Amino acid sequence: MARICELTGKGRMTGNNVSHANNKTKRVFLPNLQNVTLMSEKLDRSFKFRVSTHGLRSVEHNGGLDNWLxxxxDEKLSTSALKVKRELVKAQAAA
Structure with a gap:
């Protein structure tokens, strides 16, 4: 399973460990991913995503899953998030 946030596209980054003697060795910074269930108000159902904690705060700040999607x-979203977005657009057009 890829270590990428399904809503923000945030993934792993590389950098260096720097010792006191200024020796540099490669290291990896991983996002803090959590399995969460987010509720869609317009579709009236819940969806499971693997989201970074930063992305989760961003979703809450923007007024929920529907507004965020x-x-x-589309480039930042995963395939499962894109499916939910398409359902939202259909529901919004029908209403």
Whole structure:
């Protein structure tokens, strides 16, 4: 399973460990991913995502899952999040 946030696209980053003697060795910074269930108000059902804690705060700040998916570009979203976004667009067009 890839270590990438399904909503923000945030993934692993590389950098260096720097010792006191200024020796540099490669290391990896991983995002803090959590398995969460988010509720869609327009679709009236819940969806499970693997989201970074930063992404989770961003979703809450933007007014919930529905607003976040409609505002976010398709390139950042995972395939499961894209399916939910398409359902939202259909539901919004029908209403």
């Amino acid at each position: 409609l505002k976010t570009s």
